[in-house]
Amino acid sequence: MKVSDYRKEKKRKKIKLTLLGRVLLFTLLFCIALLIWNKFRFLFNNQPFLDNRLYPLELDSINATKKKLYKKRADKAELEKNFLNLINKKVFPYWYGTKWDFNGTTETPNDGSIACGYFVTTVLRDMGVPIKRSRMAQCPSEEMIRSLVSKKNVHHLSGIDINTFETKLKQFGNGIYVTGLDKHTGFILLSDEGNYFIHSSGMYPFQVVKEPLLESNVLIKSNYRVVGKISSDEGFLRKWVKHARSQ
Numbered sequence: 001m002k003v004s005d006y007r008k009e010k011k012r013k014k015i016k017l018t019l020l021g022r023v024l025l026f027t028l029l030f031c032i033a034l035l036i037w038n039k040f041r042f043l044f045n046n047q048p049f050l051d052n053r054l055y056p057l058e059l060d061s062i063n064a065t066k067k068k069l070y071k072k073r074a075d076k077a078e079l080e081k082n083f084l085n086l087i088n089k090k091v092f093p094y095w096y097g098t099k100w101d102f103n104g105t106t107e108t109p110n111d112g113s114i115a116c117g118y119f120v121t122t123v124l125r126d127m128g129v130p131i132k133r134s135r136m137a138q139c140p141s142e143e144m145i146r147s148l149v150s151k152k153n154v155h156h157l158s159g160i161d162i163n164t165f166e167t168k169l170k171q172f173g174n175g176i177y178v179t180g181l182d183k184h185t186g187f188i189l190l191s192d193e194g195n196y197f198i199h200s201s202g203m204y205p206f207q208v209v210k211e212p213l214l215e216s217n218v219l220i221k222s223n224y225r226v227v228g229k230i231s232s233d234e235g236f237l238r239k240w241v242k243h244a245r246s247q
Helices: 003-045 052-071 076-095 116-126 133-138 141-148 162-170 217-221 234-246
Strands: 154-156 175-180 185-191 194-200 208-212 226-229
Touching: 052 076, 052 234, 076 116, 076 175, 076 234, 116 133, 116 141, 116 185, 116 194, 141 154, 141 175, 141 226, 162 185, 162 194, 162 217, 194 217
Parallel strands: none
Antiparallel strands: 154 226, 175 185, 175 226, 185 194, 194 208
16 A cells, blocks of 8 residues: 555544544533533522412412402403413412422422422312312322313323313313323413413422423323313303302
8 A cells, every 4th residue: 555545544543533532422422411401400490499388478369369259250261361370470480499309298389398299289279169178189180180170071081192182272261271191180270472381390300390291201201191271261250259258
């Protein structure tokens, strides 16, 4: 082999090694970035942690609003609008970051831990919904859903991929849904701003989270899915607003 050919071959090998090194470096950096995003993405989806000492005041304001709605005999549309506004602004934000535990039963946001079923029933109770918190938290999720809404607002969407699930769910409109999965339960929020799964997650990061519906591993992996749309069920809303009278 001529000296010139040897040098050319050596140069080609050097270029290949350089390209391989760049590919490996890019792959490594991409993996690191992915891990960082997976660890902190919930901070972008959730609101900042709120002072739980203010939570009782929020619940008092919810009760006061309900009394006004009941007194003026608000129609279904106004009840639905207020229910969505109150649960999204005065209840959910306080619970984000609360630790998950299979046996968790805390009644105070970010103080102790809470299981998925207890998260759902505690949020509903704090909203003023007449519900047996412990009993409903421990029963099958579909039983809880059927106890809350009429049959027409209960929908089975099992055995389909997550994109099809979202598409079918959108047919029922924006609002709050109580959702039952294989071994889990939580709330689904459909809105013009985005679609989210709000739940006490038994998967990473093991806390109450608000995550994009299409990115929720719990939703994606579950074969069984049943939803009950509470925010537009008139019977549910009437019971909710009437319950304020006894508080």
